[in-house]
Amino acid sequence: ERPDIIPLALLLTSASIGSKPHRSTRTLIYSIRSQRTSVSPITSSSSISTNEEVGRFVADQQLTLRNICEGHVPDHILRRIEELGYHMPTEIQKQALPVLFSGQDCILHAQTGSGKTLAYLLQIFSVINTQRSAVQALILVPTRELGMQVAKVARILAAKPDQPVEENKSCTIMALLDGGTLRRQKSWLKFFIRNGSNNHGNAIKLHIRSNSTASTILIFPLYPLHIIRKLSNHRGVSLAVRDVLTSDPYFIIRMGKQKLKTRVVKNSINPVWDEASPLSVLEPLPVKLGYNGKIKIVTCRGV
């Protein structure tokens, strides 16, 4: 209905789900096409219990990553993964990539370190249109550390090719992780503010405008979740003079144990603050992601 909403690949990568919290992680890959919107929420228990549905996609042939990805993933990215020494797919990649490239939504359920990240990043790069200046993928991560890890791999893959390829402009990876360089992130945070995402319920219902400057993959922590407070028109009137004839006021925002200092307004006793302040929610928050399509669950035991 809204022309500025673009099809978006949404990835939720989630750690510590299942009976063996530190051995098994899940990566849930949604491909949200414009016509598909929400319905039934997916919970960890429902996904684990439907493991019987695991697809039988294991190809017996010794297919290389290039064999599997060719025609889907741009060639310079395939060259980059080969430079990194990734020639053969891991088991989960071998099983999952054909499903992902077919456009089917998919849960990858495999041991930590089994290569799920590369699988879903390759899928993202297969759908990113670098001719288009827009945010085209969103990766939600449960922790800042995982966000940094994913951003690092994504940036290596997205780095400019040595020989520039005309049809493939570069792709920006933007990680909105707490503690990052706020100046760089501020313009991105505006997305959330513009759309009234000042509470966690709204934060994931973001509508990403299609007029951003580069084709982009956005990495956003789902937990701890940023809360963006727009200090719109917060003003002080005739504040007490603390310096000679004037004052340099700021104020402190508190949320739980978190404390954030606002911008200092120099030489004023009638200051106005109109800025965004990210704070993190420390408690886990229930987040419902709706979905009404079919999801394939690819499970892989062992690395």
Ligand SMILES: Nc1ncnc2c1ncn2[C@@H]1O[C@H](COP(=O)(O)OP(=O)(O)OP(=O)(O)O)[C@@H](O)[C@H]1O
């Ligand atoms: N096809 C491959 N060949 C060789 N190494 C690979 C391949 N795919 C991924 N790797 C490497 O294996 C390591 C573990 O991969 P990765 O962290 O992506 O696994 P993961 O399943 O996403 O882990 P986690 O559950 O912790 O997120 C990384 O160092 C990655 O670079």
